[in-house]
Amino acid sequence: MAGKKQTIALLEELANKLNVRVRYEKTTARGGLCQHEGSFQIIIDKKASDDYKISLLATSLKTFDLSDIYVSDGLREVLNNT
Numbered sequence: 413m414a415g416k417k418q419t420i421a422l423l424e425e426l427a428n429k430l431n432v433r434v435r436y437e438k439t440t441a442r443g444g445l446c447q448h449e450g451s452f453q454i455i456i457d458k459k460a461s462d463d464y465k466i467s468l469l470a471t472s473l474k475t476f477d478l479s480d481i482y483v484s485d486g487l488r489e490v491l492n493n494t
Contacts, residue, residue: 416462416463416466417462419466419487419490420462420465420466420469422484422487423466423469423470423473423487423490424469426473426478426481426483426487427454427469427472427473429481430452430473430476430481431451431452432445432452432453432454432472432473432476433451433452433453433454434453434454434456434469435453435454435455435456436456436457436458437455437456437457437458438457438458438459439455439457440457441455441457442457442468443455443456443457443460443468444468444472445472445475454468454469454472454473456468456469466490466494467494470490470491470493470494471494473491474491474492474494478491
């Protein structure tokens with residue numbers, strides 16, 4: 413699988429395909445998936461580690477139906493292992 417930054421970029425691209433907005437903000441919260449006014453968002457502390465960002469993005473995105481979206485084998489492995 414790609415490096416951590418590339419994995420994050422691929423997860424962000426998948427979120428975009430699912431119409432899920434990814435927001436990096438200064439926060440004391442851990443972040444997570446939320447729904448606001450009918451749209452989904454993933455909020456992540458911008459100072460979080462790359463490992464945490466990958467974990468949070470993957471955990472959030474794998475809750476969606478991905479059957480109609482192409483997901484590479486490497487990215488699918490990330491999603492399945494979180």
